Amino acid sequence: MKKSIDERKLLRCTYLLCILFFINLSFLQWPLDYQAIVMAGVICFVIAYTYFIVRKFFPYGDKYILVFASVLSIIGIVMIYRISPSTSIKQLVWFMLGETIFVITVVVLPVVRKYSKMRYVFMILTIIFMSMSFLFGTTKNGATNWVIIDNINLGIIPFLIDIFKKIGLSEKSLILSISFQPSEFGKIVLVAYLASALKDYENWRDLIEPAIIVMISLGFMVLQRDLGSVLMFFGISLTMLYIATSKFKYVIICGALSIIGAIASYNLFYHVRIRIMIWKDPWLYATDEGYQIVQSMISIASGGLFGAGLGKGFPKFVPINTTDFIFTIICEEMGILMGIAIIIIYFLLFYRCIRVAISSDDNFTALLAVGYSAMIATQVLVIVGGVTKLIPLTGITLPLVSYGGSSMVTVFFALGILQKISEENN
Template identity: 50%
Template sequence: MASIDNRKEEKRILSLVYGIGIIAFSIIGLYNNDSIAYLIGIFSVVLIGYGHFIISRYFPDGDKYLFVLAAFLAEMGLVMLYRINPYYAIRQITWLTVGVAVFILIVVLFPDMEGIKDFKYYYLAAAIGLLVLTQVFGSDIRGSKNWINLGFIGFQPSEFSKVFLILYLASELHDFKDRKGLIMPAAAVLVSLIFLVLQKDLGSALIFFGISITMVYIATPKIKYVLSAVVLFLIGGAGSYFVFSHVRNRVNIWINPWKDPNGAGYQVVQSLFAIAWGGLMGTGLNLGYPKYIPEVHTDFIFAIVCEEFGLLGGFAVIIAYFLLVYRGMRTAIYSEDNFTRLVAVGISTMIGAQVFVIIGGVIKLIPLTGITLPLMSYGGSSFVINFIALGILQKISENTK
């Protein structure tokens, strides 16, 4: 009976996703006399429906809400990107296709998740190696050296490094016995953070740290290890403030963006104006002013959601993220072994921390760090890696109690 109720609820949420896609893209198409908008809307809905059909038809035991909630967020992001600039949405629909395909392939082809815990040194090598490659070959973009440009395509190695770090920490900590077992994981995290600080990618450093302390606490569980790590991280953050002018600028903008509203603080100020202008109900789709916010398609997409859909739309997005993280943590609770439990916790923390960091920066709760909003912002590497992570979560949920 519960399974039937779940399927009905999934279909209700999917109907909402389909409605958002068709109605929103129809509004954009009518408003701009743009026939391509209708095609993007129809294709995205068909793609999401096909993905849900495959995992429901052939793998009925897992938590389908993971895919459904991800689909809602991806569809909202696609609508806003097309509204900002159709070029971004057309590129993003390609990444959505790749993401859904990879999600399905992981669920279909991955072996039992417990069987991959013996490759911890490969995970460690991949996690650190990607950061080393960035340090050597990375390009400096907006103050952070966190991209590798291959000419025809660019990607952020730190996005992939996060997942490899999660797999490594889960492999290392699943049979934790005493504090000696923390030496290697602590060294791996420290080396990762050093590279991220050198690359001035402090947003990713904060997420790496959040993932690490959460997994350590779940594996040990001893609050003293977490508190020690927090103290060291704060010391490192304070040191970065005095060493890097880039970090000082971000903190100073956070403290008072109105000091230079047309210069250094322009991005944050325009974001706050957009959120305030949207009010509770929003200006309406296609009636906002995204062109006034620099990098609105990546760092500040949440601001234009709040402007055109209002605070109610912003809260809807936040609730969807909360439910996605909750379903991930729920998967961890019902996992039958420590390895998959830690992987599920790490992935859920990765998504939750990234959402907190970027939305916190957009609303001036914390200093802006310049990372993307998962599943909504424009960006191939971030988009695909989140679907990979959710595919792993989906696979874990197939084998829960």
């Protein structure tokens, strides 16, 4: 009972945070921006409805996972609205879809441990997703990690034409293009594959096949210049390896192999060399390749501890400000203290997710929970470390905060799996 009361108190604080943020945004222009108030109402309704459905069907699991994820999503939508209101509406749609997938995963998905027998299905899907961008991808921001499908004609569905005409839209509106990052879906199935492959570990021979699949995945990411995914997948794999085997010698061996691979990549690929050179001295490349990280450092420094104030920063000076560098904009306008608060929320989310793994009585679900927890934590460390120059900059999104449908959907699906495991353990 006390746990439920505490959840509801935190949920009310989440609604209050959302309302205050968007009221602040509505006062940034005159007359008042009522669209911001509507956004707040929609977000609060979606979170409340999701919480109600999950608690109604499964009252015993860890609902803090949903609450912390919702807080991070609110902060992201607020900052995206501040930068580009039209883009924030798209993000709101992705958020609603993500929460819907979360609910469907928890309510409809069968017992998770049953999927432990789908090892080779996960392996095939991993290879397909990891190779997709290399074979069919389009280059954006220096990395070939997007697949774009153009000229999708919804006009083949007769009733859609009538609907579009009634609301005043032309038939051209029925022709769409879809873009997504296969690696976002690849990391989901990679974790599932590793969990099913490592659950019955007995000796080093059981590691040969998973090692080959991981090396193939990392190889495709290097060829696609997606260095952020390389670091993320390596971190996930290493974490799951250690949890499955409890042998630190494997971690040392993997670390040594990664150093050899990093040196080889540095010598073979120009984009790896330039990232390292920028990291060592970004000011030397301040007007060229290092422009992004230099502007990020200037923006964070100008915000100071308490920030310039929501709506009083200069986000247009920072490239890719709704995705890779959204953490920079948050620190500029709401301060380094807000940046630290966000990291603490991520830590709390990671803590709740790891609790799911600890309470699991099945190796597959425990490894699955560890893998998805490590996925979120590694992604946060890589992008926050990159924009603050702690590590070489790599272009990945900040989970739940950055703009992006692929990332939002896959993270909520992973959290839905964790929520489902949590419910099964109670």
